[in-house]
Amino acid sequence: MKSFNSTLAAGLVATIVTAQPALAEDTIKFGVLAPLTGLYAIVGERTSQGVNLAVDQINEQGGILGHKLEAVIRDDETNPDTAVRVARRLVLQDDVFALFGPLHGGAAIAVLNEAQRLKTPHIPWAATEEINTVNCSRYTWRVGSSAQQTSRSGAVVAQREGLKKWATISSDFSYGRSVVNQFTDNLKRLMPDAEVAEQAWPKLGEEDYSPYISNIARADPDALYIGLFGADVVKFLKQAKAFGLNEQVTIFTDFGGNHVVLKALGDDAPFGHWASSRYLHNYPDTQMNRDFVQAFKATYDVYPDMAAGEAYAAVHVMAEAIRRAGEPDKDLAINALGGLAYNAPEGWIIMRPSDHQGLQSAFWGKVSHDDAYPFPVLSDIQVISPIQAAHPDEDSGQGCRN
Amino acid sequence: MDIAFVAAQFLNGLAIAMILILIASGLTLLLGVLGILNFAHGGFYMLGAFMMFSLGQWGLGGMWFWVGLITIPLALALVAAVVEICLLRPLYHRERLYTLLLTFGLAMVFDDLALLIWGRDFKTVPVPELLSGAVSIGNYGFPLHFIFIIVVGPVVCALLWYLLYRTPFGKLIRAASTDTEMLGALGVNVNLVFTGVFALSAALAGLAGLLVAPIRSIVPGMGLEIFIESFIVVVIGGMGSLGGAIIGALLIGQIKAFGILALPNFAMIFIYLVLLAVLIVKPRGLFGEKTV
Numbered sequence: 001m002k003s004f005n006s007t008l009a010a011g012l013v014a015t016i017v018t019a020q021p022a023l024a025e026d027t028i029k030f031g032v033l034a035p036l037t038g039l040y041a042i043v044g045e046r047t048s049q050g051v052n053l054a055v056d057q058i059n060e061q062g063g064i065l066g067h068k069l070e071a072v073i074r075d076d077e078t079n080p081d082t083a084v085r086v087a088r089r090l091v092l093q094d095d096v097f098a099l100f101g102p103l104h105g106g107a108a109i110a111v112l113n114e115a116q117r118l119k120t121p122h123i124p125w126a127a128t129e130e131i132n133t134v135n136c137s138r139y140t141w142r143v144g145s146s147a148q149q150t151s152r153s154g155a156v157v158a159q160r161e162g163l164k165k166w167a168t169i170s171s172d173f174s175y176g177r178s179v180v181n182q183f184t185d186n187l188k189r190l191m192p193d194a195e196v197a198e199q200a201w202p203k204l205g206e207e208d209y210s211p212y213i214s215n216i217a218r219a220d221p222d223a224l225y226i227g228l229f230g231a232d233v234v235k236f237l238k239q240a241k242a243f244g245l246n247e248q249v250t251i252f253t254d255f256g257g258n259h260v261v262l263k264a265l266g267d268d269a270p271f272g273h274w275a276s277s278r279y280l281h282n283y284p285d286t287q288m289n290r291d292f293v294q295a296f297k298a299t300y301d302v303y304p305d306m307a308a309g310e311a312y313a314a315v316h317v318m319a320e321a322i323r324r325a326g327e328p329d330k331d332l333a334i335n336a337l338g339g340l341a342y343n344a345p346e347g348w349i350i351m352r353p354s355d356h357q358g359l360q361s362a363f364w365g366k367v368s369h370d371d372a373y374p375f376p377v378l379s380d381i382q383v384i385s386p387i388q389a390a391h392p393d394e395d396s397g398q399g400c401r402n
Numbered sequence: 403m404d405i406a407f408v409a410a411q412f413l414n415g416l417a418i419a420m421i422l423i424l425i426a427s428g429l430t431l432l433l434g435v436l437g438i439l440n441f442a443h444g445g446f447y448m449l450g451a452f453m454m455f456s457l458g459q460w461g462l463g464g465m466w467f468w469v470g471l472i473t474i475p476l477a478l479a480l481v482a483a484v485v486e487i488c489l490l491r492p493l494y495h496r497e498r499l500y501t502l503l504l505t506f507g508l509a510m511v512f513d514d515l516a517l518l519i520w521g522r523d524f525k526t527v528p529v530p531e532l533l534s535g536a537v538s539i540g541n542y543g544f545p546l547h548f549i550f551i552i553v554v555g556p557v558v559c560a561l562l563w564y565l566l567y568r569t570p571f572g573k574l575i576r577a578a579s580t581d582t583e584m585l586g587a588l589g590v591n592v593n594l595v596f597t598g599v600f601a602l603s604a605a606l607a608g609l610a611g612l613l614v615a616p617i618r619s620i621v622p623g624m625g626l627e628i629f630i631e632s633f634i635v636v637v638i639g640g641m642g643s644l645g646g647a648i649i650g651a652l653l654i655g656q657i658k659a660f661g662i663l664a665l666p667n668f669a670m671i672f673i674y675l676v677l678l679a680v681l682i683v684k685p686r687g688l689f690g691e692k693t694v
Contacts, residue, residue: 037513037514037517037622037623038622038623039621039622039623039624041517041522041621041622041623042522042523042524042621044522045522172667199666200662200666201666201667202669203670205627207614207618207624207627207628207631208414208417208418208421208618208658210414210417210418210548210659211411211414211415211418211658211659211660211662212662214407214410214411214414214542215411215662215663217541217542217543218407218541218542220541230524231524231619231621231624232619234524234526234619235617235618235619238526238616238617238618238619239617239618242529242534242536242545242547242548242617243536243542243543243544243545244536244543245543248543260523260524261524263523264523264524264525264526264619265526266526266528267528268526268528
């Protein structure tokens with residue numbers, strides 16, 4: 001027994017002595033927060049896959065400045081308290097170089113504040129606009145499109161289609177409200193005679209939208225803008241189709257072009273109607289995107305969705321910032337992020353210094369069948385440049401506090 | 403406000419109520435007879451939906467929905483009976499807190515089980531062919547599937563009433579809800595009654611889950627939201643009262659349908675206002691006597 005104990009102790013000491021400094025010196029760690037359980041578990045799974053693929057590819061090509069890259073992925077339970085606790089542990093215990101996530105807007109802002117205190121670079125998944133406006137911080141930069149980029153570009157398509165009388169529906173929380181408010185704001189700017197006849201704000205996770213659907217039909221709009229997120233989009237579109245709403249109005253679904261949504265809906269997808277996604281596996285048809293889709297499919301046997309595409313790009317952007325900094329120094333990497341341009345699968349992303357937002361084109365397309373895929377995809381893609389769609393940075397509140 | 407719109411909203415509220423009745427009646431029976439709040443109740447609702455998804459994948463020659471309508475509640479009753487006998491029964495003689503903790507844990511186990519078996523993807527099943535399409539009420543469409551739900555609700559309620567008030571087993575259930583110890587002293591196998599009620603409640607929740615599967619998205623965790631709403635229904639109706647649960651569900655259904663017209667931004671507030679009002683005026687709920 002004694003010998004067993006002393007062997008164990010010796011082994012432990014050896015592990016601590018040998019492993020610990022080796023890790024700290026040679027490996028750069030990225031701490032990733034994602035919803036691995038609960039309603040958004042699928043988003044967390046795709047996020048993790050996107051991160052891991054990027055990390056593997058970077059390591060295959062020799063790592064970052066000779067350092068091996070490692071992702072430490074943790075469940076944030078879609079909860080701000082958990083997210084902050086996990087973020088602190090990632091920085092203080094696991095000694096991560098940068099934080100990524102979470103998806104939940106409130107949780108992302110909580111982690112943003114924590115990242116500032118810990119002076120650690122942070123790239124959130126959440127698309128809430130407050131991250132770039134009132135909460136903008138030196139250490140937090142968003143690589144993926146913000147909510148306003150997608151929904152403001154929806155207004156550009158609306159104008160092209162000449163749709164004047166609108167109804168909107170979105171969940172009653174910060175992201176849901178900002179999506180629709182940015183859409184109606186840009187709609188009225190582009191088409192002063194446009195009218196918003198009905199606005200519905202069901203709670204996040206509403207199970208039954210039938211009263212809202214009948215109420216939207218009563219307003220008799222030309223078109224409906226849907227700002228719902230995740231499983232809520234799937235539920236709403238299924239119920240809207242059952243009620244025959246697809247035949248009565250033109251539908252714009254902000255989150256509806258996301259692969260996981262279209263795949264889930266299958267034959268119940270709103271064919272012929274407009275939908276958007278911040279990343280599309282079938283557009284743009286560039287070498288970069290084809291390679292990414294092929295590698296992702298080969299590794300995970302599924303198509304990359306929006307979360308996967310954004311996570312993949314985010315890891316590469318942070319890696320590029322460290323390379324430009326010349327050494328793995330948190331503050332130097334932050335300095336290198338401003339103005340950094342990265343050719344991501346979804347196209348070029350330029351990190352705008354004034355509000356820390358990665359500018360990129362937005363995609364809207366029509367939901368349709370494509371014989372190349374066993375699920376609905378977007379076609380007739382409309383590319384809306386950030387100049388047309390992004391929030392003008394002079395509007396972004398007090399600018400970025402340092 | 404045209405009459406067709408009012409009719410459409412009324413029917414929307416009715417369909418919501420029917421689903422709530424199916425879930426809340428089981429919840430309230432458990433409270434009345436076993437005296438436990440079953441946090442895992444929403445899990446059976448979720449499993450019902452997931453099982454319907456699997457049947458939809460297999461197709462069964464287009465009969466998947468109708469096969470599931472019969473077999474899923476039976477299968478879930480069986481699962482629930484096993485859970486009750488193996489896990490809940492050993493805890494009845496302990497403090498109530500233990501059963502509460504156990505069902506809370508079970509709720510998470512069910513979610514993770516669904517994650518393991520079916521994966522994290524959002525899932526849907528199509529509306530069964532016979533029930534696809536909609537009827538028109540003036541300018542408003544109303545899906546046939548919702549009409550089916552509105553028909554199934556009262557049929558199940560009638561069957562439940564028959565079971566409780568016209569069968570020997572029903573008599574035992576009612577007796578157990580009044581005085582379990584006395585029933586045991588009279589030589590009745592109370593454990594068997596408990597198992598039966600637990601299985602019945604799970605079958606009802608599963609039935610609700612399979613009915614909504616074609617019109618909602620099927621994800622692990624979907625049971626939580628409906629559990630909270632059903633619990634509100636049970637509290638409004640009076641814990642343990644079946645009639646109360648039915649009235650409560652009808653009330654909540656109509657509030658959800660018409661509340662958005664009065665205050666579109668704060669429609670949810672009406673449900674909690676009603677809950678508050680009921681708790682202030684009748685703290686034990688509308689039908690708060692301990693009867694079934």
